[in-house]
Amino acid sequence: MGDSDKNRKKKLPAGSSAVLKKVLRVIGRNKLLIIFSLLFAASSVIMQLYVPMLFGDAIDEIKDEGVIDFATIGKYLILIMILVAASSVIVWMMNLINNRLAFKTVQDIRSKAIRQLQDLPLSYLDRCSTGDVVQRVIADTDQLADGLLLGFNQLFSGVVTIIVTLVFMLSKNVLITLMVLVMTPVSFLVAKFIASRSYKMFGKQTKTRGRQTALINEVISNQKVVKAFGCEDRVSEKFREVNEELKGYSRSAVFFSSLTNPSTRAVNNVIYALVALIGAFTIISGHLTVGGLTVLLAYANQYMKPFNDISSVITELQNALACANRVFELIEAEPQVKEKDALMKPAEGLVDIDHVDFSYVKEKPLIENFTFTARPGATTAIVGPTGCGKTTFINLLMRFYDVDKGSITVDGQEIREVTRHSLRSNYGMVLQETWLKAGTIRDNIAFGKPDATDEEIIQAAKDSHCWEFIRRMPGRLDCVVRDDSLSQGQKQLLCIARVMLCRPPMLILDEATSSIDTRTELQIQEAFAKLMKGRTSFIVAHRLSTIHNADNIIVMQAGKILEQGDHDSLMKKGGFYMNLYNSQFAGVE
């Protein structure tokens, strides 16, 4: 076994063995199942291989007319029947175990992946395309499963078959067995050559496929925009390019991988012919029976079959490994900076930002030397032209990103010194881009507080003025939200209700009211005013009327604070803010 094992490993090109180790480590958690699988594989293979021996013995009894011993043949045949029945049951049970192993492994990997997704820094996720990550978690792991399933079913029994066959063959004829052994490496060489070619092609295929999936994701998700611009033909053309490129790689990958089987089969056929030749000569010289030759021929076939299987398993494994590699890339990506264990208590709301520098890309500083203090309960409005760093500011407050320099403290506590959860649960956030879960209205409103009662949920819905439309929906709270069943504004209202239910001590509102009609907005402002009372709030908004009553207004431009103060003092100052404010009332002409 050691020998063939070594050979098998050699066939895998460098780099993939590291991935293989990782996969094995994952599988290795189910040791008991593996032991049973191996045991069943070994016992069923031995039984199944013993059957041709018995058939050979039976055939030897059928020498010529008149000299046939039916009693002996009958004995052999009954024994065969028992072995066949037993091995069938064992094979079935082995298959069940292998199934469980493969599916369980995929389940484990996927569940690891989803945990990793929750723990990856946003700087990583913001860089990845959604489609690509989804492909890794779903399609790649699936390929991995297919590969593993095939692998388990055939690799183990293949190796055992080879060994047992050799033993049985040796018992029949040493010379022929040696000849078969000598020929074996030829088969390996052929398989190795092909495998190394197809691994490269599979890698290219997977990469191009990832690009294509990303394109599909982008276009299909935004199909309406494509239509609106009548660009169907153009995206189709773009798709065609990737598609054609993929076609080239796929064709090579499919072709090369499908060569392994016929190649090893040809080697096999040559060996078969040699066995027949040498066997016939040996019979003529009286050292072998016809039944013995039959057994050897059957074994020569069976001995090579696992090589065929193994080589096809290896191509399948290669594909699976290429996919596994992508999956592990994701799983092993550097997670967020480890957090400190300290918990932040429900905050009073004193937020102090001290000389903060931050940039997404090192070469392009974005926020520089940012300093300001929000008193507990105060409302801070952040205004400024688009792209001035307001959204980034929220990323920092929520610790989606960490500051490069300086510090942010809440109630005097540095936010990097406490757990992210304890920090974030002190904030209620409504983002510019509405995101709702696929689920019921209830699931969505109770998102931050899953144990909320219906009364609480309805109250939050009423406070955020979405009860109006929820009431009219079939099933009300149980109505399932679909992406297109709600208007943008309704989604926004639900996002607000979501925060309304949690009543956190601090609020972050990122242009939250931008697509809610202004009638409702007024009502929301009232509700927010209620909610904001005694809570530290940060509002990023363009509607200056909404920040009219803010205690402190920060006017930002290009990552820096231009002006600070309340509305009246800023108006008096007659600076940037005043211009901004006045433009709201200016006409077009």
Add this chain to the structure above:
Amino acid sequence: MKKVLSYLKKYTKESILAPAFKLLEAGMDLLVPLVVAAIINNGIGNEDKGYVVRCFIILIALAILGIAFSFTAQWFAAKASVGVATDLRQALFDHIQGFSYTELDRLGTDTLITRMTSDINQVQNGVNLALRLVLRSPFIVFGAMIMAFMIDVKCALIFAAAIPVLAVVVFGIMLICIPLYSRSQRSLDKLLGITRENLEGVRVIRAFCREEREIEEFDEKNRALTKMNEFVGRISTIMNPGTYLLINIATIILIRSGALRVEMGDLKQGDVVALYNYMAQIIVELVKLASLIITLNKSMACAGRIGEVFAVEPGMVYKEIANGRPGSEGDTSVAFEKVSFSYTTSDADAVTDISFKARKGQTIGIIGGTGCGKSTLVNLIPRFYDVTEGVVTVDGQDVRDYPKDALTGKIGIVPQKAVLFEGTIRENMKWGNENADDTQIRKALEAAQAAEVVDGKEGGLDAHVEQNGRNFSGGQKQRLCIARALVKEPEILILDDSSSALDFATDLKLRRAIHNLEGNMTVFIVSQRTASVRNADTILVLDDGRLVGSGTHDALMKDCEVYREIYYSQFPDEKEA
């Protein structure tokens, strides 16, 4: 399913040659037991070594021919299967491009993406295997039976009885498994949905500290999928040991009756060996066929689901050529006559009984509460949806009488959701007008207040836009989207609440610039802000899908209660004044 198979037509040559060469290879395999029988009966029987060597050479020749045939077959199979998958993917992609908003709403993004990706890959796999192996295995099975008949009719009857029994087992299991496979695929779809959701909503999930619960939910679906897969596995794995058992029972019977035939002198030992070898070949091939059928099951389920998407016909039919000359001489640009519309997914009208006229060069503001039908209304102008009642005309002609390009060519729309596509800024700008030169693009960017966005990026117009425009902020995206529509130099420009992320100063500059653009562009501004529409020539006020007021700002302030309410909600200071 049929639709999917029809893509094989283009590869008729390959689809015939691949199995044909495979059969030639199988033919070589079938001859082997005969040669071996000859060695035993004649070579060994007569102790003729020369005869044995000659047989050996034949066996080697068969092996060489076999590999040559097989390589040829693999090449054609790879070419055909990859070709079919490529064509199928393109055709499906193009088919989806033909869908109107109604079909897109109904089918959903996730489904379409799965069909485009993993389903088609499965089909490719299936076609490849089918071309190579589907004919080969039955050919060997029946070939072996025929060979058996040639050797001994009585013994061959065992073959004739065993094969149908085996077929019933194999196909029975297959029939049970097909529906189960599609169920497990649906579970996989659900898991895919959650993964996407987790990526898209990562900020919200983290803000609400919901990571753990998302994981729990995923785990639950993940476990359900595993359970489903194992259930199917339990049934489908009966096939291998089942067929093995049956074939060996047949072999036992074969040896027993073979012994009787030899005893009576009707058969020689070598012939029994040949029969035994043929039976062995049947096992090998049936096992192959069984695992092949499992893969094919999956592929067929996938093909069926792809077929379902193909079966969805684009609901909107466009005229090939315009009906007569559009009345471009008149000065009405867009007119609604008693228009009502309801989405197929809902019973209630989204807009009801709307009538208005927009003259060329006018600016029309549309304002109203959330869900009041503003977006629906403007979506009817480029005919994204067909009206349920009434008529929408553009330049005096019913929008349903326009060929597709003629209508989209006139209209530039900036959708609510600002979306850019992967590529350069220039490529994005050229969406509406492929032939636009840099001067045109510059002009549009200036008007959309997006010039500074482009100048701020390295490479200017050649700067890279990541997928979904991820490397731009919301406001930057909105401005670029407006520019994209302007590059088209449309006759009608629709801004569907598309400046919501802009600050007031930029919004104002934008409106001024659009107003000052040359040409006689009709502009629709959908907005929540009265400031954005107050200078429009006509403001349409919508409430719950109905038109409750239309006129200038001043007129509406006088007679429209809803408008007044909206206005004062935004300018509370004015109310007291």
